[in-house]
Amino acid sequence: MRKTDDITHVAVLGSTGSIGQNTLEIISHFKDRFKVVGLSAGKNTKRLSHQIKTYKPDIVSLREKKDADELKDMKWDHPMEITWGPEGAEKVAGFDKNDVIISAITGINGLRPTLAAVKTGKRLGLANKESMVAAGALINQESSRSGAEVIPVDSEHSGVFQLLHKENLREVNKVILTASGGPFFQLDPKELENQSVESALNHPRWSMGKKITIDSATLMNKGLELIEAKWLFHLPPEKLGVLIHPQSIVHSLVEMRDGSVLAQLSRTDMKIPIQLALTYPHRRESLLPSLDLSKVKALDFFEVDFKKFPLLEMALKALSREQSFSIALNASNEAAVHSFLKKDIRFSDIWEVVIEVVEETEERSVNNIEDILKIDQETRKRTWEKIRKRN
Numbered sequence: 001m002r003k004t005d006d007i008t009h010v011a012v013l014g015s016t017g018s019i020g021q022n023t024l025e026i027i028s029h030f031k032d033r034f035k036v037v038g039l040s041a042g043k044n045t046k047r048l049s050h051q052i053k054t055y056k057p058d059i060v061s062l063r064e065k066k067d068a069d070e071l072k073d074m075k076w077d078h079p080m081e082i083t084w085g086p087e088g089a090e091k092v093a094g095f096d097k098n099d100v101i102i103s104a105i106t107g108i109n110g111l112r113p114t115l116a117a118v119k120t121g122k123r124l125g126l127a128n129k130e131s132m133v134a135a136g137a138l139i140n141q142e143s144s145r146s147g148a149e150v151i152p153v154d155s156e157h158s159g160v161f162q163l164l165h166k167e168n169l170r171e172v173n174k175v176i177l178t179a180s181g182g183p184f185f186q187l188d189p190k191e192l193e194n195q196s197v198e199s200a201l202n203h204p205r206w207s208m209g210k211k212i213t214i215d216s217a218t219l220m221n222k223g224l225e226l227i228e229a230k231w232l233f234h235l236p237p238e239k240l241g242v243l244i245h246p247q248s249i250v251h252s253l254v255e256m257r258d259g260s261v262l263a264q265l266s267r268t269d270m271k272i273p274i275q276l277a278l279t280y281p282h283r284r285e286s287l288l289p290s291l292d293l294s295k296v297k298a299l300d301f302f303e304v305d306f307k308k309f310p311l312l313e314m315a316l317k318a319l320s321r322e323q324s325f326s327i328a329l330n331a332s333n334e335a336a337v338h339s340f341l342k343k344d345i346r347f348s349d350i351w352e353v354v355i356e357v358v359e360e361t362e363e364r365s366v367n368n369i370e371d372i373l374k375i376d377q378e379t380r381k382r383t384w385e386k387i388r389k390r391n
C-alpha cells in the first residue's frame, strides 16, 4: 500500500451505513495511524454532518444536490469540498490523498465508485459485494492494470483471504463459505411464504443494513458471496461450497488436497475484517475482547436445503454462466428486496419473481461498465413490471 506519510489516509464510501460507521469507529481508535480524508453518504445528512465535525475530511459527497447544498450553507471550521450524486461518490473514491478506500455503499450504486477506487491503484477495502457480482471480471482487469490491492471486507472472504495467504491454489480442493442460515433456517418451506418484513429483518447473529439482512434471510447473501469469491480468489465453480453454521464463529474453511481443513474463526463482528483491510499486512490489537471458545461450546455445521432457498441455487448456477446472468440476478434481487421492504410483495415473491426474470434474460458475456449498467437497468424494469402485474 502506498502511504502519503506515517498516517494512512482513508476514504469511506457509505460512511453513514453499518460498515461505514464500524470503519470510522476503528479509525477513531487508531488516531495515531489513520486519518479520514473523504466521506460519501446517501441521504443521512444529520449523521454525515456529525461525522464531518468529528473527522474533518477534505471532501464529502451526498446522493442529492439539495442535501449537498444544505451542507454548503452550514458553517464548518475547516475547508472542505462538498459534492453530490454518483459523480460525487466517484470523486471521493478517486481523491488523490487517499491511501485506502473502503467501498461500503449498498447495492449496484456502489459499482462506479468502486471502479473509480480500483483505477487509482490504491488499496480498496471491498464490502460492496454487488460490484464484484456484477462486474468481477472488469474490477479484476482494472486492478491488474492499476496495481490496486483489493482486500475483502466481507467476513467470509476476509477469512478465505487469510487462509489462502500462503497456499498454492492448485493444492486447494475446496473453499467453503459459512452461512448463519438467517432467521428462517429451521422453518418448514411452507412457513417461509408470508414471513413479515420485521421477522426477516430480525437476524439472529449480525446487525447490518436492511438490504443485506433480507438477503441473509433468503440466503441470497451467500449466493452473492459465492460469486464474489469466484472473482476475488480466481476459483472455478467446483471449488466453491457453502455450509450452514448457525453460531457464525467459523467464517470460512479451506480444504487442502492432503485432507487438512483450515478454518478462520473470530467473533461475529465486522470490526475484525474491516480492521484487517485497513492494517494488512500488519495486525493491530483488536477493540474487541478475545474469542472465548469455551463459552461458544458447540460449533455446528449443516448442509444447505437448496429447495428451501432457491436463490442460493440460482447463484450457484451463475458461477458457470455468462456475466449477464449474475448482473440480472443481482439487479432483479435488489429490485425485489426493495419492493419487499416497502411491503409491496410477499417474502416468497422475492425468489419467485427473481427466478422468472433471470431465466428470461438473454445470456451473453459483458465486460464494460455501460453494458453492465444497461443490463442492470433493463432487468430492474422487468422486475418492477412483474411485481406490478402480481399486485
Ligand SMILES: NC(=O)c1ccc[n+]([C@@H]2O[C@H](COP(=O)([O-])OP(=O)(O)OC[C@H]3O[C@@H](n4cnc5c(N)ncnc54)[C@H](OP(=O)(O)O)[C@@H]3O)[C@@H](O)[C@H]2O)c1
Pocket (backbone or CB within 6 Å): 013, 014, 015, 016, 017, 018, 019, 020, 040, 041, 042, 043, 044, 045, 062, 063, 089, 103, 104, 105, 106, 107, 109, 127, 128, 129, 130, 153, 154, 155, 206, 207, 208, 209, 210, 211, 212, 270
Ligand atoms: N453490514 C454488514 O455487516 C456487511 C457485511 C458484509 C458486507 N456488507 C456489504 O457492505 C455494503 C454496505 O452494507 P451496510 O450493511 O453497511 O449497508 P447500510 O447500512 O444500508 O449502508 C449503506 C450505505 O450506503 C449509502 N448509500 C446508499 N445508497 C447510496 C447512493 N445511491 N449513493 C451514495 N451512497 C448511498 C448509505 O447512505 P445513507 O444511509 O446516508 O442513505 C449508507 O451510507 C453492502 O454491499 C453489503 O452487502 C455489509
